Amino acid sequence: MAYNEEANIERTLRAVLDQQGTSMRIEEVIVVASGCTDRTVPIVTEVAEQDARVRLCIQEKREGKASAINLFLKEARSPVAVLIGADVIPDTSAIQNLCIPFKDPKIGMVGGRPVPVNDPATFMGHSVHLLWRLHDRLARKSPKLGEVIAFRNVISGIPANSAVDEISIQALISQLGYHLIYEPKCVV
Numbered sequence: 001m002a003y004n005e006e007a008n009i010e011r012t013l014r015a016v017l018d019q020q021g022t023s024m025r026i027e028e029v030i031v032v033a034s035g036c037t038d039r040t041v042p043i044v045t046e047v048a049e050q051d052a053r054v055r056l057c058i059q060e061k062r063e064g065k066a067s068a069i070n071l072f073l074k075e076a077r078s079p080v081a082v083l084i085g086a087d088v089i090p091d092t093s094a095i096q097n098l099c100i101p102f103k104d105p106k107i108g109m110v111g112g113r114p115v116p117v118n119d120p121a122t123f124m125g126h127s128v129h130l131l132w133r134l135h136d137r138l139a140r141k142s143p144k145l146g147e148v149i150a151f152r153n154v155i156s157g158i159p160a161n162s163a164v165d166e167i168s169i170q171a172l173i174s175q176l177g178y179h180l181i182y183e184p185k186c187v188v
Helices: 008-019 040-050 066-076 094-101 123-141 166-175
Strands: 029-034 053-059 079-085 105-114 148-152 179-187
Touching: 008 029, 008 040, 029 040, 029 066, 029 094, 053 066, 066 079, 066 123, 066 166, 079 094, 079 123, 094 105, 094 148, 094 179, 105 166, 123 148, 123 179, 166 179
Parallel strands: 029 053, 105 179
Antiparallel strands: 079 148, 105 148
16 A cells, blocks of 8 residues: 655565565565555556566545555455555565464464664654564564554455554454464564
């Protein structure tokens, strides 16, 4: 899902396309550009011309993240779908680490561990690192999934008015009887 991400989208796409791993294969990368007024669409188009796995879906009007996710779900063909923000940079094995738990048929959704890039020596950097360390500790006890998630492609959409997309996906996956887990080895 991308809205005016020209500063980040190419780096994120390249990091996703360059993922390493033996237990997964990235078959498709779908970018939903929602109401973009910057160079996001031309940048994604250029990357798609270089790698056929990249597909661009354009929403002319910005309709919100739930709408973009629903378009993504309509287009996605892989048995496991991964949602990652256009400004999130995955570690080289992040997607593999995110997908390994799906070997267990009871697992329906997995979330990764965000690690900020801010300098922890600054006040703001220290605060952000502290926040995400607390998030990590809590998520290890009770999964709190966000920033990067993978889930079985078994839902057709989330409520259009949802302001909490990850929670909506979690609820739908849980209702189908699947378990949710947090995978701290998936670093983004």
